[in-house]
Amino acid sequence: MKLLKQKVMNEGIVLGSGVLKVDSFLNHQMDPVLMREVGREFTRRFAGEEITKVLTIESSGIAPGIMTALELGVPLIFARKQKSLTLTEDIFVEKVYSFTKKESNEITVSKKFIAAGERVLIVDDFLANGEAAFGLARIVEQAGGSVAGIGIVIEKSFQPGNRLLQEAGYRLESLVRIASLEDGRVTFMEEDEVLPG
Amino acid sequence: MKLLKQKVMNEGIVLGSGVLKVDSFLNHQMDPVLMREVGREFTRRFAGEEITKVLTIESSGIAPGIMTALELGVPLIFARKQKSLTLTEDIFVEKVYSFTKKESNEITVSKKFIAAGERVLIVDDFLANGEAAFGLARIVEQAGGSVAGIGIVIEKSFQPGNRLLQEAGYRLESLVRIASLEDGRVTFMEEDEVLPG
Numbered sequence: 001m002k003l004l005k006q007k008v009m010n011e012g013i014v015l016g017s018g019v020l021k022v023d024s025f026l027n028h029q030m031d032p033v034l035m036r037e038v039g040r041e042f043t044r045r046f047a048g049e050e051i052t053k054v055l056t057i058e059s060s061g062i063a064p065g066i067m068t069a070l071e072l073g074v075p076l077i078f079a080r081k082q083k084s085l086t087l088t089e090d091i092f093v094e095k096v097y098s099f100t101k102k103e104s105n106e107i108t109v110s111k112k113f114i115a116a117g118e119r120v121l122i123v124d125d126f127l128a129n130g131e132a133a134f135g136l137a138r139i140v141e142q143a144g145g146s147v148a149g150i151g152i153v154i155e156k157s158f159q160p161g162n163r164l165l166q167e168a169g170y171r172l173e174s175l176v177r178i179a180s181l182e183d184g185r186v187t188f189m190e191e192d193e194v195l196p197g
Numbered sequence: 198m199k200l201l202k203q204k205v206m207n208e209g210i211v212l213g214s215g216v217l218k219v220d221s222f223l224n225h226q227m228d229p230v231l232m233r234e235v236g237r238e239f240t241r242r243f244a245g246e247e248i249t250k251v252l253t254i255e256s257s258g259i260a261p262g263i264m265t266a267l268e269l270g271v272p273l274i275f276a277r278k279q280k281s282l283t284l285t286e287d288i289f290v291e292k293v294y295s296f297t298k299k300e301s302n303e304i305t306v307s308k309k310f311i312a313a314g315e316r317v318l319i320v321d322d323f324l325a326n327g328e329a330a331f332g333l334a335r336i337v338e339q340a341g342g343s344v345a346g347i348g349i350v351i352e353k354s355f356q357p358g359n360r361l362l363q364e365a366g367y368r369l370e371s372l373v374r375i376a377s378l379e380d381g382r383v384t385f386m387e388e389d390e391v392l393p394g
Contacts (some may be wrong), residue, residue: 029261029274029310030350032267058256059275062227070229077226078256113226 001041001175003034005188008154014181018128018156019100026125026153027060037068038175042123042151045173049148052118053077055136057107062126064153068123077113079136081105092142096135099128107135109143116144127152127174130161137170149173156181157189198238198372200231201383205351205373211381215325215353216297223322223350224257235372236264239320239348242370246345249315250274252333254304257322261350265320274310276333278302289339293332296325304332304341313341324349324371327358334367346370353378354386 013021016166024029042064051072056065057079069076082105091108093186098105114120120140124132127150137147147170155162155174158181177189210218218351222228226285239261248269254276266273278293279302288305295302311317317337321329324347334344344367352359355378363371374385 023307024310025272028277028307029272030263030266032263032273033270035263036267059259059277062256062259063273066227066229066232066260066263069227070233073230075222075226076229076260080225080256110220110225113221 001037003037004176007031008176008186009033012186014184014186018159020154020178020181020186022087022154022158026063030063032063035067038064038070038153039071041069041175042121042173043071046121046149046151046171049121050119051121053149054115054123054131055079055109055114055140056073056123057081057132057136064125064151065123067155068121068151072121075113077109079107079109079139081107087190090119092139093188094135094138094142096131098131107132107139109139111143114140114143114145118142118143118145119148120145121148122150123152124150125153127155127161127165127172128159130164133161133165133170134168137168147171154178198234200234201350202374204228204231205375207384209383210314211378211383215356215378217351217353217375217378217383219351223258223260223348225259229260232260232264233328235261235350236266236268238372239265239318239370240268243318243346243348243368246315246318246368248318248345251318251320252306252311252337253320254278254329254333258320261322261348262320265318265348267392269318272310274306276304276306276336278304289336291332291335291339293328295328304329304336306336308340310352311337311340311342315342317339317342318345319347320349322350324352324358324369325356327361330358330362330367331365334365348372351375 011024036046054069149171152174157177180187208221233379344366349371352374354374376386377384
């Protein structure tokens, strides 16, 4: 997605150890026109799929998620992140480990919002190790629904999330794929390129 | 706002002690068409104001915020909530007390996203005591910007936020105003009605 690639090139800041800061348009300040285009692009890419809901995770997934849901004409659900939980009766809970923050969170979705048989599109801002996407997928499957696809705004293709999700059989669409953040610069994957290993 | 009022009537759940649960369309599951209409309505109401940015707070403010920013053609910033902070050099920090959760959070915005002279529209999902709105306003003012207005999706008019914000001189627009949640039911304010005290 050209507009997004340009934004990453012009405004992305490469920090040490594989971190790309995009807080001027995606993670803290957000560009609403870009978010609308992201929603349209996911809708175009998943046009062949029957989708009844979009599922994302707070906080940075909400803007791309709501724009995708608007284009698709279905509700958005955002999973909540919590350090620890007491009551769990009416919610689905999955544990998700963040390699960036080196901590585990419980992610939760109220049981009343995903019914058996639903076809859920998962949307998130970043894909690295795939922990959040797998956690969201497990919630959909706990509910007796199925994952219609996984839409990622920025994929760090040098981390294993892409490979693991594809091996698990999920249809994955990443709008921008980053081959490397080495030497302080962003190198994009070529279209349809596959990294070795 | 009629569509929103209907949603509150049909899907809002009154819990004890002044809590209105709207997790089927605003706080957990979100209705994207309603969010777009909320964005359009804020844009209509604040049409006379010069606005350079929209500011909200994670997580439930992001969807109405991004739709408002899209209509206005300006960026959205969402403030982050944190329990406690270590580094504070390049961020604005304000303490906000939540009466519902009985805890204080630090809310933060990166200094690079609000410049002196900016005219900021604050958007949030709920107004009760006004703690979050005041915290966001103080951040705008710390930056040398000014508050163009405060847009609230659902106002609990029986709590003091409305009065306190108006007394402080802010222009406030609430799309739905609730006079009472007593006896387990929602009573709306009449247009332009003012509660005694």
